[in-house]
Amino acid sequence: MLPENYHKMMEKAVIKNLIDAVKKLYVSDVEPSDMQIQSTKKDFEGDITVVVFPLLKYSGKSPEDTASELGEYILEVNTGFTAYNVVKGFLNLQVSKTAWLDEFIRLWLSGSRYSFSEIGKDRITLIEYSSPNTNKPLHLGHIRNNLLGYSLSRILTGCGYKVYKTNIVNDRGIHICKSMLAWQLFGQGKTPSDTGMKGDHFVGEYYVEFEKAYKKETEKLVSEGLTREEAAEQSKLMHDARQLLRKWESGDKEVVSLWEKMNSWVYEGFDATYEDMGVDFDKVYYESDTYKLGRDIVNEGLEKGIFHRKKDGSVWVNLSSDKLDEKLLLRTDGTAVYMTQDIGTAVQRYNDYKFDRQYYVVGNEQNYHFQVLKLILKKLGYKWAEGIHHFSYGMVNLPEGKMKSREGKVVDADDLIDTMVITAREMSEELGKLHDYDDKEKKEIYRKIGLGALKYFILKVDPRKNMMFNPRESIDFNGNTGPFVQYTYARIKSVLRKGEDKGYAVKNISADVVLNEKECDLIKLLRRFNTVVVEAAETLNPSVIANYAYELAREYNQFYHDYTILGEENDKLKDFRICLSEYSGIIINESMRLLGIDMPERM
RNA sequence: GGACCCGUAGCUUAAUUGGAUAGAGCACCUGACUACGGAUCAGGAGGUUGGGGAUUCGAGUUCCUCCGGGUUCGCCA
Known part of the structure; x- marks a missing residue:
């Protein structure tokens, strides 16, 4: 209770x-x-x-x-x-100050359970996040996506929702055919293990190879006097890639087998990145499984007169009654587009889970897409369409401007994670507080700090806003950062350890301790945790928890600086301060857990 | 051009959803370790919240307008 x-x-x-x-x-x-x-x-x-x-x-x-x-x-x-x-x-x-002491005793007795609210009790909620294409490795944009999706799932779970994390892998389409073609042309039968590369990077390399060769080819055609459009139309490479796609759709054994092989390389790479990032999924959907269902549903809708067919055979939905224009649902040749498969995936998911809500963690460049998706599902008569919601987050910009994957102007996820962990190691070695740890333990701590810095840096800003990712600032571990919060936690743990080592055991908190200002401030802040988590859940905003965790850590550090804990001579007061420290640690840890950030006991 | 979003210190950002003196961090300057962890703490400087108007006791927050930036409107995903 x-x-x-x-x-x-x-x-x-x-x-x-x-x-x-x-x-x-x-x-x-x-x-x-x-x-x-x-x-x-x-x-x-x-x-x-x-x-x-x-x-x-x-x-x-x-x-x-x-x-x-x-x-x-x-x-x-x-x-x-x-x-x-x-x-x-x-x-x-x-x-009165004694009232604050009473309040703390209440908090203390209830432990971290105090934090949990039941606003979402038993409501079935799906969170789709990550949603990668299988032609290239994950980048910084995916990192923001993954961290938001994962944190959201923890926050909602913390508030009693029954959450399922899902991923939709865009494993089919022209993009993967480009990588396949380039591998056929230039790959000489090599595999990731031959080259020592991660599978996703390996396949991504061939995608880049294709784009390079394609650019060279079209530029040559242009120099021979063709227009850009004509060059694109006459490109042999593009023609062959399309040919591969058609063969894939018709089930050509050889093409499907190559497709399976290359995708499996990519998945191996993705799995490693997900593990590094510390995110996971309850169920993974594949576009290659769901697009057919989408196509069938669109054809059904066509028969019912909800959609219409144009003279060229393409199928469209008219959204002019909703102040939007027409949207393509099936191509002239009857093949599926992005929207088609999203319809299929949504229906499939509802059949699988009968969800109350479904959140799509997808960038704000797709606001229009999801507006249309919801309208189409409603037109099709699915009542649950009311429950789908686009969790629209802002783009990640670099100091030199927007990230552009086609121009190779991206921050690679694996590289970034490596850099953060290395920086954590360097800083930690410089401070030299981990002498008695073995290499494995140290490595684990560097990982926690490096990832903590990265995750906090990204999650502390309002998800709806575009954010600036400055690599130089992201590896700063002072001030409003993940390592600052982790440091505070490690510091608390250190005090508690030291107390135990001296054989000191807290009996209970006495009700006749006189609190100082700092202690009251800390209790006021600790008490707010519950409402902060609810606010984060209701506004779908992990950043309020990040900012809270920082504020709490700062407040604790001030208290720690101004007053002695273990050195306090009045035993009642000492007991209280030890408990206050321990409880602060619990709430700091709990806050960071909701962000998906692991905490080191020492650092 | 239509639709949607954003603009807060030099930089990165916050503001209890309309409340008090717009908070922090980085960078810059000054101070604090024989102390339970200095990845810390204290102090200084830095703002016409893009401009203008409206609504009211009260606006960074709501409405209108202008300026600046972004996204989107593909038989791409």
């Missing part, structure tokens, strides 16, 4: 007091919307603040006078408050 949140309790009491006060002092009934209670900002004295502006119409007096009269009344009837002050139109009420 969860304990009552003391602060919520006090807020409720204040509301009740206000209703009575207005009735008694100004003889009127307060409308609920005029009641504005919030926690007091840090720069002001007090704990709970009443915004009195909306109440002026009842009092007919100045903000200051109204606030004072209300404060006077509340202090008289509610013994929970020890003082009040008025700043402009704000009435700040002050809770």
